[in-house]
Amino acid sequence: MSPEYPIRLYGGVFYRLIRDCSWGNIIEKIESVAAKFGSICLKVNPKFTSQKCSHCGHIxxxxxxxxxxxxxxxxxxxxxxxxxxxxxxxxxxxxxxISQSKLLRVPQKVTPKPELTGSFNREKSALLEAEPGNPQQLSLFEWVNGEAIPC
Structure with a gap:
């Protein structure tokens, strides 16, 4: 089992869910979850994205x-x-x-919550003292008793 594809740990359940759903329903669900959390869901034409070099633009x-x-x-x-x-x-x-160069200048100052790492005694740096923990991750499915349940 490849560590690059940890989703395989669920015995193909995720793949069956994707296969059994129509793409329209998946997009609708993603848009719904994004709106629920105040995020933007933008559809982008993927044409040539797997053939274009992000460094020089050569396709x-x-x-x-x-x-x-x-x-x-x-x-x-x-x-x-x-x-x-x-x-x-x-x-x-x-x-x-949005300019990519401006976006990349935004400092990344988010640290994991101590209860998620199991480290309750670790000192926080002064820079991160006032920062909130990680934001809640969006999910399309919840795992309950080994089964994927749509949110």
């Missing part, structure tokens, strides 16, 4: 070979799915009119 079908991405123009390499998700994120930011 070529041969850049992607199954799960590996290697730009034949600049030599950048990465996991193909991660590379495609970066490109989808960039398209979304452009659609919303």
């Amino acid at each position: 070529q079908k041969e850049n992607r070979n199954k799960e590996r991405f290697l730009c034949l123009n600049c030599g950048f390499f990465a996991d193909a799915d991660i590379q495609a998700s970066v490109n989808i994120g960039v398209k979304g930011l452009k659609t919303l009119g």
